[in-house]
Amino acid sequence: MNAYLHSSSERGHVKAGWLDTKHSFSFGSWYNPKYMGVGALRVINDDTIAAHNGFGTHPHDNMEILTCVLDGTISHRDSMGNERHISAGEWQLMSAGTGVQHSEMNNGDVPVHMLQIWIHPNVQNAEPNYQQILRDPKATPNEWQLIVGPHENAPMHIRQNAEVKAAYLEKGHELPIQATQKFNYVHLISGQVLIGDQTVNPGDALLFDDVTSIKALDDSQFIWFDLS
Template sequence: MIRIHRAAERGHVDHGWLQARHSFSFASWYDPRHMGVSALRVINQDRIAGKRGFGQHPHDNMEILTYVLKGRLQHMDSMGNHAVIHAGELQLMSAGTGVVHSEINPGDEPVELLQIWLLPNQQNPAPRYAQKQFPRLPGLHCLVAPDGSSEDTLPIRQDARIYRGILGAGESVQHPGCEDRVIWLQMITGSVQVGDETLEAGDGAEIRQSHALMLTATQDAEFLMFDLP
């Protein structure tokens, strides 16, 4: 089963300095058909104007990932972390018992990013922070994995894996299926063929099936694949 959420159907919020597209219900945008999938609760595609951003605000008991697509983002938090996340870099903030943070665009040009939230599988652990630049390799590569499962990925407090797919036109990748898992695909650029469906930039798809999943790029493409409980 494939259920597609087209890019144009996402929620759109215009704050002037912030242009946000919501794949799932978030803040003032609510759609009961799109409340998240499994542990995946938020995918926001944000465009933040220069010298603007999100001031100090709190979170708790949420796994929060930021994938910067263009530009750079300055991070500060109550754990004492001060960092700049550059394009292509992935940040993970495991909020646990609670953390206060800010995310500001320090440059003059807009920064574009995906903000991703997943529900954790444990409550009230100590908060923690990590970020990592992954090489842009073709194919499908795991970026985020369950805590303790790999030293080459960011550790998440959930039975979930996040893969980045980078394919040239005509290239394919296969992901093994499992009847008790849920897949969410989030397109970033280009287009891919999944079964009889074509997904384009900004589209998302929920996939539930037990057999192997084949994806073929019809244009040069980048996407995220979420393997969820």
């Protein structure tokens, strides 16, 4: 198995008042030419947002923006008319297309922990849209949960030849990983896993190019990106 470990310690760490964030790839004020994305995957930001704070209204275009809430509840409002709450175990996909403005605010009394994931679309200047699902891998451990895919029958449809899957794997259990696209990238949220002969720890990610499996050395939660 050819593999490259992206260690958590190599992520950019930015702490500015209400926001404590770790960047897997170059973003905002943190730039590292070594980390500019993997295939169509451009951003994984591991954000902790203090109570009664958040991202005010700002624009996006031509980006598929996936939000995974791990703890707490974030409030979303956008120029398409959506006003929604996304709580732990829920996922949101905002396809920015020709352009959309939105805000993401923590209106609660406890911090929100979430991942913000950006994927380049394969269709430019499409009509923006919004999708949201409840898909908590902890509720159905030891199996893959498809989150987004390129087909209309996926739980959420993404404008890219890519699948994003999530799992909560209990210690000692194993799941197969079989790539359908060029890039295999697993980001570990918590726990410890073994992929081939490579041990992966929280915040680490592994890029690899062979059919293999993932085994939990401890109760673990992670996301698998199967990307072009």
